[in-house]
Amino acid sequence: MDLTCQSSGPSRWERLGLVVAAAVVLLFGAVVVWRGAFLQVRRTDLGVFLRAAWAVRSGADVYGITDDKGLPYNYPLLLAILLTPLADPPPGVDMAGTIPFGLKVGLWYLFSVTILVLAIHLLANALTDTIPDLAQGIGPPRSRRWWGLRVLPVLACLPAIGQGLGLGQVNVLWLALTCGMAVALLRGQSLRAGLWLAGAVCLKVLPIFLVLYPLWRRDLRCLGGLTLGLVVGLGVVPVAALGPSRALDCSRTWIEVMLLPAFGRGHDRSREADLLGITKTNNQALMPVLHKTLNLRLNRDKIPTEVASGVRLAHWLIGGSLTLTTLLASGWHRPRSPHADLLLLGLLNINMLLLSPAGHNHYLLLLVLPAMGLLAASLQPAVPPHLASWLRLFLIVNPIVSVLPMFENLRIVHDIGLAMYCGIFLWFLGVLTLRRLRHSSPLAGSVGALRPAA
Numbered sequence: 332m333d334l335t336c337q338s339s340g341p342s343r344w345e346r347l348g349l350v351v352a353a354a355v356v357l358l359f360g361a362v363v364v365w366r367g368a369f370l371q372v373r374r375t376d377l378g379v380f381l382r383a384a385w386a387v388r389s390g391a392d393v394y395g396i397t398d399d400k401g402l403p404y405n406y407p408l409l410l411a412i413l414l415t416p417l418a419d420p421p422p423g424v425d426m427a428g429t430i431p432f433g434l435k436v437g438l439w440y441l442f443s444v445t446i447l448v449l450a451i452h453l454l455a456n457a458l459t460d461t462i463p464d465l466a467q468g469i470g471p472p473r474s475r476r477w478w479g480l481r482v483l484p485v486l487a488c489l490p491a492i493g494q495g496l497g498l499g500q501v502n503v504l505w506l507a508l509t510c511g512m513a514v515a516l517l518r519g520q521s522l523r524a525g526l527w528l529a530g531a532v533c534l535k536v537l538p539i540f541l542v543l544y545p546l547w548r549r550d551l552r553c554l555g556g557l558t559l560g561l562v563v564g565l566g567v568v569p570v571a572a573l574g575p576s577r578a579l580d581c582s583r584t585w586i587e588v589m590l591l592p593a594f595g596r597g598h599d600r601s602r603e604a605d606l607l608g609i610t611k612t613n614n615q616a617l618m619p620v621l622h623k624t625l626n627l628r629l630n631r632d633k634i635p636t637e638v639a640s641g642v643r644l645a646h647w648l649i650g651g652s653l654t655l656t657t658l659l660a661s662g663w664h665r666p667r668s669p670h671a672d673l674l675l676l677g678l679l680n681i682n683m684l685l686l687s688p689a690g691h692n693h694y695l696l697l698l699v700l701p702a703m704g705l706l707a708a709s710l711q712p713a714v715p716p717h718l719a720s721w722l723r724l725f726l727i728v729n730p731i732v733s734v735l736p737m738f739e740n741l742r743i744v745h746d747i748g749l750a751m752y753c754g755i756f757l758w759f760l761g762v763l764t765l766r767r768l769r770h771s772s773p774l775a776g777s778v779g780a781l782r783p784a785a
Contacts, residue, residue, distance in 0.1 A: 392584075615695065660769075
């Protein structure tokens with residue numbers, strides 16, 4: 332989509348492209364339902380969540396029960412509790428009164444697409460409402476740039492988004508919750524931002540990494556919202572739904588099977604094959620990429636399953652250095668601006684993915700956040716024009732690189748982590764832009780004055 336003309340609407344071909352995109356979403360949804368419910372083996376991970384929801388409702392072991400493919404539930408209790416209306420009983424159990432599984436898959440797909448569209452739209456609105464220069468550069472609603480701000484970041488991450496939707500995963504919800512946090516930060520609603528972050532943590536735990544944002548910004552209201560949300564989501568709701576004793580037992584089991592193994596502790600290895608195994612999955616996080624790159628000469632089944640201490644140390648040193656660089660680029664004493672806040676949050680998401688013990692391809696849909704922040708920056712006079720050229724390169728290359736690791740026979744693409752390096756490239760652009768924003772005091776001052784009170 333050409334963004335050079337700010338006031339004109341999309342061309343006839345671009346409008347046709349939007350119609351075709353809507354049709355593709357519907358067609359893809361039909362394929363997702365067919366693969367997820369009507370094949371001999373269900374090609375969806377939704378069954379994992381709905382089977383855990385049945386365990387919550389029936390009193391079975393939430394972390395011991397598996398779906399029809401033998402996959403266990405790995406997340407905190409809140410998601411399984413919220414999905415109890417769609418609970419999927421195991422084979423042999425009376426299914427009277429339950430919704431057909433195909434309808435459940437369709438409803439989950441429709442829900443995921445809806446919250447994706449809504450989250451992107453609200454984030455784009457928050458950007459233009461709080462950054463005057465950007466609102467002028469975007470032009471009127473439904474102009475070419477208005478559409479571009481919403482469509483281009485999604486297109487850049489479309490393979491990861493499509494994979495998450497196709498698998499029935501929760502990562503689109505994860506992205507939506509993170510966008511909710513970003514919208515709240517842009518509008519100066521720190522307490523609400525903390526609550527959105529708590530929702531993401533209660534869903535996947537990994538977003539607890541983003542607590543670095545309120546800590547670095549000394550944002551006590553955001554920390555308060557996070558604490559309140561975690562108490563409710565991880566404590567009050569599970570206790571109310573399962574009872575104190577069962578909730579405590581389930582939480583203890585989750586720590587043993589997930590949390591400790593994620594940090595290389597404990598003795599339970601039941602989650603390695605489908606999630607935490609360093610060579611078992613197409614992991615695009617920093618440590619598995621380094622490990623597999625150093626062992627490229629070996630067949631995959633011969634690669635050591637234990638990571639060398641030197642690789643583990645390099646993982647933490649590199650990831651920690653990139654994270655510290657992100658924080659320093661945003662400044663410590665600099666007056667806050669909405670755009671700098673969004674970029675800081677987006678870049679911390681990249682740092683989080685690099686340091687994650689499990690970095691599946693579909694996790695990379697979180698790049699939508701920094702991509703939108705950089706696209707907005709490229710439309711402002713305070714940022715040099717060459718940013719747009721480098722960002723255009725990312726928007727073109729990232730979808731291609733993201734598709735390649737999805738093919739099992741492209742071993743080299745998996746193992747050297749091309750998709751991960753595209754994320755690092757976007758991070759590099761973001762750091763440079765953050766540094767530029769630090770030296771554009773008029774922008775920081777003008778937008779800071781417009782932020783509503785929390």
